[in-house]
Amino acid sequence: MEQIFDFVAEEAVSGLPDVTIVMPCLNEVDSLPHCMGNALDALSRLRTELGLSGEVVIADNGSTDGSQALATELGARVVPIAARGYGAALIGGCTAAHGRYVLMGDCDGSYNFTEGVAMIAKLEDGYDVCMGNRFKGGIEPGAMPWKNRHIGNPGLTGVLNLFFRSGIGDAHCGLRAIRKDAFLRLGLTGSGMEFASEMVIKAALLKLKMTEVPATLSKDLRDRAPHLRPLRDGWRHLRYLCMLSPTWMFGVPGVAALLFAAFALGYAGVYATGLADGIPRFGVSWSIIAAFMAVCGHFSLMMATAMHFHGVRSGYRRLRPSLAKLAPVLTLETMLVGGIGMAAVAFGWLAWVGIGWWGNDMRALDNPLPLICAAALGTIGVQTVLGGFVMAIIAGNEARLAPRVG
Numbered sequence: 001m002e003q004i005f006d007f008v009a010e011e012a013v014s015g016l017p018d019v020t021i022v023m024p025c026l027n028e029v030d031s032l033p034h035c036m037g038n039a040l041d042a043l044s045r046l047r048t049e050l051g052l053s054g055e056v057v058i059a060d061n062g063s064t065d066g067s068q069a070l071a072t073e074l075g076a077r078v079v080p081i082a083a084r085g086y087g088a089a090l091i092g093g094c095t096a097a098h099g100r101y102v103l104m105g106d107c108d109g110s111y112n113f114t115e116g117v118a119m120i121a122k123l124e125d126g127y128d129v130c131m132g133n134r135f136k137g138g139i140e141p142g143a144m145p146w147k148n149r150h151i152g153n154p155g156l157t158g159v160l161n162l163f164f165r166s167g168i169g170d171a172h173c174g175l176r177a178i179r180k181d182a183f184l185r186l187g188l189t190g191s192g193m194e195f196a197s198e199m200v201i202k203a204a205l206l207k208l209k210m211t212e213v214p215a216t217l218s219k220d221l222r223d224r225a226p227h228l229r230p231l232r233d234g235w236r237h238l239r240y241l242c243m244l245s246p247t248w249m250f251g252v253p254g255v256a257a258l259l260f261a262a263f264a265l266g267y268a269g270v271y272a273t274g275l276a277d278g279i280p281r282f283g284v285s286w287s288i289i290a291a292f293m294a295v296c297g298h299f300s301l302m303m304a305t306a307m308h309f310h311g312v313r314s315g316y317r318r319l320r321p322s323l324a325k326l327a328p329v330l331t332l333e334t335m336l337v338g339g340i341g342m343a344a345v346a347f348g349w350l351a352w353v354g355i356g357w358w359g360n361d362m363r364a365l366d367n368p369l370p371l372i373c374a375a376a377l378g379t380i381g382v383q384t385v386l387g388g389f390v391m392a393i394i395a396g397n398e399a400r401l402a403p404r405v406g
Helices: 002-014 032-050 067-073 086-095 113-124 146-164 180-186 195-205 230-243 246-272 284-314 321-329 332-359 369-394
Strands: 019-025 054-060 077-080 101-104 129-133 176-179 210-214
Touching (some): 019 032, 019 086, 019 113, 032 113, 054 086, 067 077, 086 180, 101 113, 101 180, 113 176, 146 230, 146 246, 176 180, 176 195, 180 195, 230 246
Parallel strands (some): 019 054, 019 101
Antiparallel strands (some): 101 176
16 A cells, blocks of 8 residues: 555656546544555556556645644645535645546545546546436435435436426435536636535536436545534535526516516506406506516516526626627617616606606595506616616626627
8 A cells, every 4th residue: 555655645746647636624633544445446447457647635724633743644635625515625626636637535434435437438528527326326324414315416307407407316426427628717706615516506507518417425434423414414415506597586576577567557457448348357456566576577687697697797696698699789778778768668657657647636546556667667767777887787887788798
């Protein structure tokens, strides 16, 4: 085993390796010997089966149990990561990796790094990302709590695939491989356990070539509770899914709200103008609710557009072709003209309602629908003006709201 350690150390000094195995570490002195031995076995198989050289990087997150010294003694390169968190440690370790391929896995003995050889082989075949799938490879009894296995992981992976269509069956497996250039392109920022979702989401958004292979999950070797907190970390994953999906967070609810508003107000308008006789099923109360939905729907669509543009500028999203075609007219000036125009129409409409009210001895309006519609239109106009300025600020204080690509 000492010869393997010496070989890895010499290889790291003599030239850049092909593969870097990255393990996040926080007080893992008990499991480090097993993990390092397993990682070195994986490096040996990589050289034998694929002709690739490698190194092991321990991304230390502030261990106080001597993990750093032990890792160095066992043949790893230790990279101190000041920012705390599982994701922060992996981001720091992968950024510091010398290899053109990165294989990452936990430092608790739960993953078998030799299974990563098949993942690196997939990268050699042209894939950008290769995930492990624990549900296909096998989960040792007691290795994963039942609520994580049957509720948390399937639920979050299902939502992720609904939102982003990644095609990955186990989006939270800790054993995964990625090309170093693809990793840097993703611009990952998640400091906690949400890192697992973020990497798959952004890879799907950029349409990177992804695949998966079976992976096994064993009981970890530590004699303390794991760093994972199911409720807290599950929520962090879920909120990340929402924040990275403006379509589902803002777009779909916005369209639904506007469709309901158009139907309800249109229905009420048919009866109000005498085009239909009888008592309408949608009266004043529903008209007020519909106006509220129209305002909320308009705001949601503006937010969806702004967040989409932000994702494109941040480098993890591609600009929708439909928005790219509209880019020449999506400017602050058009937003101002449109918003002020709607506000002016609404003001004139309100003035007309006011004149009628005054001429009727200021009695309660027989039909408040025009007032409701005018108020909603005015609010949408004001939102358009203010939203235009907000989107211009997000664009870097430029009048052109859509990002320039290509």
